[in-house]
Amino acid sequence: MAKEIKKASLPAGRNLPRDLFLHLLAIVTLYWSSITFVALVWQYINKLFPDVLNYNYGLTEAMRFFVSSLIIVFPVFILVSWYLNKIYAKESAVRESKIRKWLIYFTLFITALVIIVDLVTTINTFLGGEITVRFILKAVSVLFVAGLIFGYYLNDVRREKPTKLAKYFAWGSSAIILVGIIGAFFIVGSPATARLMQFDMQKVSDLTGVQWEVVKYWQSKESLPKSLSDLEDKISGYTAPLDPQTNQPYEYIITDSENLSFQLCATFNKPSQEKVATPYYIGAEISQNWNHGIGRVCFDRTIDKDLYPPFENKNIQ
Numbered sequence: 384m385a386k387e388i389k390k391a392s393l394p395a396g397r398n399l400p401r402d403l404f405l406h407l408l409a410i411v412t413l414y415w416s417s418i419t420f421v422a423l424v425w426q427y428i429n430k431l432f433p434d435v436l437n438y439n440y441g442l443t444e445a446m447r448f449f450v451s452s453l454i455i456v457f458p459v460f461i462l463v464s465w466y467l468n469k470i471y472a473k474e475s476a477v478r479e480s481k482i483r484k485w486l487i488y489f490t491l492f493i494t495a496l497v498i499i500v501d502l503v504t505t506i507n508t509f510l511g512g513e514i515t516v517r518f519i520l521k522a523v524s525v526l527f528v529a530g531l532i533f534g535y536y537l538n539d540v541r542r543e544k545p546t547k548l549a550k551y552f553a554w555g556s557s558a559i560i561l562v563g564i565i566g567a568f569f570i571v572g573s574p575a576t577a578r579l580m581q582f583d584m585q586k587v588s589d590l591t592g593v594q595w596e597v598v599k600y601w602q603s604k605e606s607l608p609k610s611l612s613d614l615e616d617k618i619s620g621y622t623a624p625l626d627p628q629t630n631q632p633y634e635y636i637i638t639d640s641e642n643l644s645f646q647l648c649a650t651f652n653k654p655s656q657e658k659v660a661t662p663y664y665i666g667a668e669i670s671q672n673w674n675h676g677i678g679r680v681c682f683d684r685t686i687d688k689d690l691y692p693p694f695e696n697k698n699i700q
Contacts, residue, residue, distance in 0.1 A: 403482050405467055410486045412460035414493075416453060416560070417528050423449040423563050424524040430570060432517040443571045443580075450567045457560055461553055468545050478545070487540045494533040501525045531556075579652035582628045586649045587673045589624040590633060593647060594684060596621060597635075601686055602694050607645060611635045626650070634681070643686035650679045 426446045471478040505522045508514055535552050539545075571577065596614045601607060608614055611623035611632060625632055626649060634648035654676045673682065 399482075402477055402480055405463055405470075406480075406483050406486050409460060409463045409467060410490060412456050412463065413490070413532070416457040416460050417532060419449050419452040419456065420560055420563060421524055421528050423453065423567065425521055427563075427566070427570075428517055428520045428524075432515075432520070446567050447571045447577070450564050450571070453560055453564055457557075461557065464549070464553065468549055471545050475544075478543075484540065487536050490536055491533060491540075494529045494536075497529040498526060498533065501529065576653065583651045583653055583655070583675070585627050586633075586651065587675075589627075590647045590649060590673070590682065593623055593633060593635070596623070597645065597684075598686055598691050601643060602691055605693050607637055607640055607643060607686075608635075609637075628652075636681070638683070639685075643688070645684055646681040647684065648679060648681040649675075651675045651677060653677060 423446060426442055426449065429442060467477075477483070501522055505519075508518060535548065538548060572580070593611065593614070597608060600614060614621065614623050623632065629650075634646070636646040636648065638644045638646055655674050675682075
C-alpha cells in the first residue's frame with residue numbers, strides 16, 4: 384500500500400535519471416565555459432599588458448585551446464539549458480526538484496567563495512602596493528563572471544516559473560563569448576596560419592638538432608663537417624632532417640672554418656611572434672636564439688672551443 388501511495392505521489396512523466404543527467408550536464412558545462420572564458424580573457428590581458436618578469440610562452444597555444452573549448456562546450460550549455468526550460472514549462476515538478484536546487488545552491492556557494500577570495504586578494508595586493516593594471520583587469524574579469532552567475536542563479540532559484548531573464552542571460556553571454564572567440568582569431572590566426580606556424584616550429588626543432596650534431600662532430604673530429612651528409616651515423620641512425628614543407632635539405636654554410644663559424648638556413652612562413660629558444664640543451668651547453676622573420680633566414684653560429692672542447696681533451700672525473 385505504501386509503495387502504491389509513493390508511486391501515485393510522483394508526477395506523471397517524471398524521469399529522475401533524465402533530470403539528473405541534464406542538470407549535471409548543464410552545471411558542468413557552465414563551470415567549464417566560465418573557467419575557460421576567464422582564462423581566455425587573462426590571455427588577452429597577458430597579450431595587451433605583458434609582464435617583463437613573466438614572459439608569456441605558449442600564449443597562442445593556450446588561446447587556441449580555450450577557444451576550442453568554448454566553441455564546443457558553451458553551445459552544449461545553451462542547448463541543455465534551453466531543453467530544460469522546455470521541460471520546466473511542461474513539468475513544473477522538475478524545476479522544483481531537489482537535484483536542481485542542490486546543484487544551484489552548490490553553484491551559488493562556489494561563486495560566492497570565488498567573489499570573496501577575489502576581493503580579498505585584490506585588497507591585499509592593493510595594501511601591499513603591488514597593484515597593476517594587469518592585476519586589476521584579471522581580478523575584475525573573475526568578479527564579473529562570478530557575479531553574473533551568482534546573480535542569475537540567485538534570482539532564478541527564488542522563482543517558481545522561468546522568466547525572460549533566461550533568454551537575456553543566454554543571448555548576453557553568447558554575445559560576450561562570441562566576441563572573445565572572434566577576437567582570439569586575430570591573435571592565434573586561422574587554421575591555415577596555424578599550419579604554417581607548425582611548419583616553422585618543426586624547422587626550428589630540426590635546425591636545433593642539426594646544430595648540436597655539428598658541435599658533436601667537431602668535438603669528435605676537431606673539424607667542421609663539410610656538408611650535412613657528413614653527420615650521418617649508421618650506428619646511432621642519425622640522418623640530417625629535411626625541410627618538412629619542401630622535402631629539401633636545410634642549408635649548411637661554413638663561413639669561417641678556422642674560427643668554427645657556420646650558418647644554418649631555412650625558409651620560414653611567418654615571423655616568430657614569441658621568443659624562440661633551443662628546445663633542449665645538453666650539459667653546460669647554452670641555448671641559442673632562433674627568432675626569425677619571413678622568408679630565407681640564416682642563423683650564425685660559432686663553436687666556443689672552451690665550452691665544447693674535443694672529447695679527447697675533456698677531463699674525465
